[in-house]
Amino acid sequence: MKKRNLLSIRELSSDEIEELMKLTEELKKGKKVLEGKTLAMIFERPSTRTRVSFEVAMTQLGGHAIYIDLGGSQLSRGESMADTARALSQYVDVALARVYKHEELEEFAKYASMPVINGLSDKEHPCQALGDLVTIRQKGKKKGKVAIVGDPEASVASSLMLACAKAGMEVTAVCPRGYAPKEEYLEETRKSGTDVHVVHEILDGVADADVIYAASWKPGEESEKEERSKAFLPFQLNSKVMGKAGKDCIVMHALPARRGVEITSDVLDSKNSVVWEQAANRLHVQKAILAWLLKQK
Numbered sequence: 001m002k003k004r005n006l007l008s009i010r011e012l013s014s015d016e017i018e019e020l021m022k023l024t025e026e027l028k029k030g031k032k033v034l035e036g037k038t039l040a041m042i043f044e045r046p047s048t049r050t051r052v053s054f055e056v057a058m059t060q061l062g063g064h065a066i067y068i069d070l071g072g073s074q075l076s077r078g079e080s081m082a083d084t085a086r087a088l089s090q091y092v093d094v095a096l097a098r099v100y101k102h103e104e105l106e107e108f109a110k111y112a113s114m115p116v117i118n119g120l121s122d123k124e125h126p127c128q129a130l131g132d133l134v135t136i137r138q139k140g141k142k143k144g145k146v147a148i149v150g151d152p153e154a155s156v157a158s159s160l161m162l163a164c165a166k167a168g169m170e171v172t173a174v175c176p177r178g179y180a181p182k183e184e185y186l187e188e189t190r191k192s193g194t195d196v197h198v199v200h201e202i203l204d205g206v207a208d209a210d211v212i213y214a215a216s217w218k219p220g221e222e223s224e225k226e227e228r229s230k231a232f233l234p235f236q237l238n239s240k241v242m243g244k245a246g247k248d249c250i251v252m253h254a255l256p257a258r259r260g261v262e263i264t265s266d267v268l269d270s271k272n273s274v275v276w277e278q279a280a281n282r283l284h285v286q287k288a289i290l291a292w293l294l295k296q297k
Contacts, residue, residue, distance in 0.1 A: 004293050005109045005116045007102075009126045009162040010188055017133070017166055023288040024134050024281075032062030033291050039063060040092040041119070042084075042108075044070040044099045049255060049282050050119045050127065054096055057286035066092070085112035094293060115293035120155060128254050129159035131285040133167055135278045136211055139250050142167075144210025149174040149202060149235055150262055151217035152181040156254045160213060161185055165194035172197040174205030176231040202235050206245045212237065213252045214263040237263040242272070250274045 005011070012020075027033070039058045041051065051067065058065040070076060075084055085108045088095055095112060098119035099105050109116040118126055136142065146164050148157050152173040162185055164171050171189065173181050177200045180186075189196050199205040206212050217232045219225045237251065251263075251273045259265045268275060 003113065003115050006126055006289055006293060007105055007109060007116065007118045007121075008124050009129055009159045009166070012126075012163075012166065014166045014168070014192065017130070017163065020130060020285070020288050020292055021133060021137065023292055024284050027061070027287040027291060028284055030060070032060075034058065034294065035062035037061075037063040037094070037290075037294060038092040039065040039094050039096060039290065040068060040088050041065055041096045042068045042070060042073070042075075042098070043119070044075075044097075044104075045120065047098055047119065049279055050096075050098060053282040054119070054286050054290075057283055057290060060283075061287055061290060063093075063290075081108040082111040084108065085110075085116075089113040094290060117289060117293070123155060124159045125155045125254070126159050126163075127282070127286060127289060128156050129163040130289065131282040132160055132213075132252060132254075132278060133163055134281040134285050135252070135274055136164075136169075136250075138277070138281070139274060141210045141250060143169065145170040145172065145208060146211040146213060147172045147174050147199075147205050147209035148213045148215050149205065149237060150215030150232065151175065152179055152198070152215070154215050154217065157213075157215040158182060158185050160215075161196060162188055162192075165189035165196065166192045168194075170194070170197075172199055172205055172209065174199050174202055174235065176200065176235060179231070202241055203244045206241055206249075209245060209249055211250055211252060212242075212245055214257070216254070216258065216262055232262070236261065237267050239264065239266055242267055242270070245272075252278055255279060 055065040094115045096117040096119045102121040102123035152175045214237045220228045253275050
């Protein structure tokens with residue numbers, strides 16, 4: 001049987017996303033389906049939720065997780081991703097990598113004999129997007145409209161846009177003029193029958209949304225900081241913006257949140273916010289991802 005990876009939402013069909021949603025609910029019952037299995041987790045960049053949720057998920061499924069800090073491994077001394085993948089394949093059943101460059105992840109997956117999971121790269125964050133779909137469904141917004149507000153090229157935004165499109169939701173990217181989702185992801189959403197709307201006025205973008213998602217934006221290089229701040233600060237989720245949104249909409253954020261930057265504290269802590277449920281569902285969806293890739297149900 002050919003091994004599967006989860007490097008990108010692009011690799012998943014709509015039916016496979018549905019299968020993962022159902023498996024997430026099934027594994028909440030406490031089944032230990034990965035006894036004797038080991039997960040290696042390689043981290044090049046910082047993590048709280050991804051690291052903890054995967055480690056706890058593996059433990060609750062009966063398996064074991066090993067944390068590998070890239071700086072404390074032979075990767076920091078020049079060993080290639082390819083050789084690291086070959087070596088770890090001798091010991092573990094599945095691997096997770098959180099890297100700066102997506103190409104490094106692809107190289108690792110190419111030479112690994114076990115399934116590889118993207119724990120975040122500069123292109124995508126598929127685990128976050130799948131967990132967010134679980135939360136959206138729990139809140140009864142399965143067929144609703146989602147507005148992704150902020151940087152449309154961010155890893156979380158790219159994965160979420162595509163996941164929601166494949167799940168049959170209507171998607172709007174709300175962003176400054178001069179910014180837009182990556183064309184490769186727009187093309188992929190069209191294949192699933194969804195045209196992503198791009199709106200450059202935040203009040204128009206959130207007006208009829210069932211889900212409002214604050215997508216973090218990075219300051220960028222020193223030469224870009226002033227320009228990017230000027231562009232993105234008007235797209236902050238605050239009480240004025242929420243006053244134009246529906247009373248029953250839900251507010252989401254992948255966390256960590258820069259309070260007072262992309263979202264204000266009163267909105268993040270409001271009754272519409274579901275950010276802590278999002279965080280909780282990361283644990284449940286990680287279980288499904290691990291079991292699905294190892295075909296243990």
